[in-house]
Amino acid sequence: MKGKHVLLTGGTGGLGLGVTPMVLAQGATAVTIPYVRAQEVERLKGILAPADLARIRFIETDLTSEASVEALVNDMERVDALIHLVGGFSMGKTHEYSYQQWRQDFDLNLNTTFLVCKHSLRRMLEQHYGRIVTVGSRGAVQPGGQLAAYCASKAGVVALTQSIADETKGTNITANVVLPSIIDTPANRAAMGSDHADQWVKPDSLAQVICFLASEAAKDLRGAAIPVYGNS
Numbered sequence: 001m002k003g004k005h006v007l008l009t010g011g012t013g014g015l016g017l018g019v020t021p022m023v024l025a026q027g028a029t030a031v032t033i034p035y036v037r038a039q040e041v042e043r044l045k046g047i048l049a050p051a052d053l054a055r056i057r058f059i060e061t062d063l064t065s066e067a068s069v070e071a072l073v074n075d076m077e078r079v080d081a082l083i084h085l086v087g088g089f090s091m092g093k094t095h096e097y098s099y100q101q102w103r104q105d106f107d108l109n110l111n112t113t114f115l116v117c118k119h120s121l122r123r124m125l126e127q128h129y130g131r132i133v134t135v136g137s138r139g140a141v142q143p144g145g146q147l148a149a150y151c152a153s154k155a156g157v158v159a160l161t162q163s164i165a166d167e168t169k170g171t172n173i174t175a176n177v178v179l180p181s182i183i184d185t186p187a188n189r190a191a192m193g194s195d196h197a198d199q200w201v202k203p204d205s206l207a208q209v210i211c212f213l214a215s216e217a218a219k220d221l222r223g224a225a226i227p228v229y230g231n232s
Contacts, residue, residue, distance in 0.1 A: 001215050002027030005078040009033075009063060009116055010085025011056075012040035014185025015135070018203025019085060020044060022211050024052045032076055034061035063112040073119040081131040081214040082120040086112050087154070089188075094148045102149045109153035113160060117175075121164060124173050132175040133213045134161045138229060140179060158225050165223030174222050176213045180206055181229040201230040 001023065011020045011033035023031055033056055035041050041058050048056075059075075062068045063086055073079060088108045090101065113134055124130025136158045143151035157177060164175040182188055184200040206228050212218055213226075 004080040105149040130173040199231040
């Protein structure tokens with residue numbers, strides 16, 4: 001990824017704590033990270049060296065707003081790679097689940113993916129190069145009970161990514177999606193306990209897969225949905 005300009009959404013989150021350092025370690029020249037919570041920016045800054053921080057731009061952005069996403073992408077010099085980590089997990093029985101929560105889940109997991117892919121892809125087509133990496137879920141292909149909104153929205157992420165891959169055949173633009181099982185983040189440990197955390201996917205392990213897909217080396221992978229299940 002040496003010399004590349006990367007749009008990294010969710011770069012300050014639990015998974016981002018693994019992905020962001022690896023993107024920098026692989027030589028990205030400029031990393032743009034949209035954020036919502038300033039405290040998460042400070043948490044990320046606490047694990048990065050000053051030289052690495054000098055290559056990052058943090059921009060407060062509402063990724064559910066098309067105007068905000070368009071402005072974010074247009075403000076970048078180039079968009080060589082989009083790594084979209086933003087998403088959220090929720091549970092509830094279908095007959096008890098509120099329509100408002102259902103829509104919020106789709107906004108967070110699927111609609112943000114559409115918006116950042118749409119505008120990043122526009123720039124990539126102009127420059128004749130790009131790598132798109134999205135994050136689905138094991139639940140997208142193996143849905144479980146009480147996870148209807150989460151699994152359905154993540155299945156949409158897979159379908160969207162594979163549609164983009166088909167649209168960009170014959171170009172130097174690729175689109176691929178990873179399908180993690182439970183990721184070992186502080187939020188997941190807080191929500192589910194840590195009894196089985198040794199079986200979960202580690203952020204830095206998933207980061208290696210993501211960074212490979214975002215690199216020059218993955219030029220022949222298009223529309224792949226890659227399972228990253230750890231030991232679970």
